[in-house]
Amino acid sequence: MKQETMVIRPMNVTDIDAVYEIETQSFATPWLKESFHNELTQNHFAKYLVVEFDRQIIGYCGLWIIMDEAQVTNIAVLPAFRGNKIGETLLRQAIGVAKEYGAGKISLEVRVSNHVAQSLYKKLGFQPGGIRKRYYTDNGEDALVMWVGLK
Numbered sequence: 001m002k003q004e005t006m007v008i009r010p011m012n013v014t015d016i017d018a019v020y021e022i023e024t025q026s027f028a029t030p031w032l033k034e035s036f037h038n039e040l041t042q043n044h045f046a047k048y049l050v051v052e053f054d055r056q057i058i059g060y061c062g063l064w065i066i067m068d069e070a071q072v073t074n075i076a077v078l079p080a081f082r083g084n085k086i087g088e089t090l091l092r093q094a095i096g097v098a099k100e101y102g103a104g105k106i107s108l109e110v111r112v113s114n115h116v117a118q119s120l121y122k123k124l125g126f127q128p129g130g131i132r133k134r135y136y137t138d139n140g141e142d143a144l145v146m147w148v149g150l151k
Contacts, residue, residue: 006086008093011048011060013040018057019050026076028138039073047097051077051090059086061094063106070098070150072108088120095124095150104151109135109143121146 011019016036023030039046045066051059059077063070072094077086098106109132110117126146135143 005053006089007052008049008090009052011040011050013037015050015057015060016040019048019060022057022060022076022078023074025079027074029136031074046073047094047101049090049094049097051086053081059090061090063094063098065098065101065103068102068104070101070103070106072106075108087117088123091120091124095148099150105147105149107145107147109145111136112142112144118144118146121148124148 016033019036020030020033023036036048039048039062043064045064047063047065049061050057058081059075061075062073064073072091075087075091075094077090095106107129108121108126110121112131125148127148128144129147130145132143132145134140
């Protein structure tokens, strides 16, 4: 898969069904379609990106940018497309968006057991910053909070 054949663009409401499909294939407790709709239409802090390959949405990433801080709300790639650096490319683009909007740092939560994702985040400069106990409602797993400065 060639990255030059991928397109990363802002998400719009017509993308919600495809993003929801990625969400349900990626997370034990997926967001509802209505949550994505509200993010795009009601939350002026929210910025969402999608990745298209051959006109199919194969990944997405959400951010909240409040003042000088950004928070990754979610990031996922369809299972069939994982392992091709799509998540890395998407997260790099999202970091660029956060910088454009003046964020000086960005954070995210990741399951303590998700070493693959943690490895990606560390590659992009994220460092552990704390633990949110019993953060994940499906099994009570802790979340590792990770941060990176953007300036």
